[in-house]
Amino acid sequence: MNSAQTLTFDPIGPDELEMIGKAFEDELQRRALSRKSEEAEALAAKLINAYQAGIRDDLGLSIVAGLS
Numbered sequence: 001m002n003s004a005q006t007l008t009f010d011p012i013g014p015d016e017l018e019m020i021g022k023a024f025e026d027e028l029q030r031r032a033l034s035r036k037s038e039e040a041e042a043l044a045a046k047l048i049n050a051y052q053a054g055i056r057d058d059l060g061l062s063i064v065a066g067l068s
Helices: 014-031 038-052 058-066
Strands: none
Touching: 014 038, 014 058, 038 058
16 A cells, blocks of 8 residues: 555544534534534534644634634
8 A cells, every 4th residue: 555545544542532522513603503403513613623634722612613
C-alpha cells in the first residue's frame, strides 16, 4: 500500500470532546435550540468536521458554530 492509500486515525480525546461539546452547548443556548432538533444534529456534525479539518481551539470552534 502506498502512502496515498494509508489512512490515519486521529481519535477525539476527552479534552477535545469537552471543547467541542462546549461550543455546541453554547451555540444551542444562543439559538434556543433543542438538542434533539435537526439543526442541533447539523451543528454537531459541523463542529466535528471542523475539528477534524484542523480547527482545534475554543475560539475557532465557536466561530464555526456561529456561522451556521
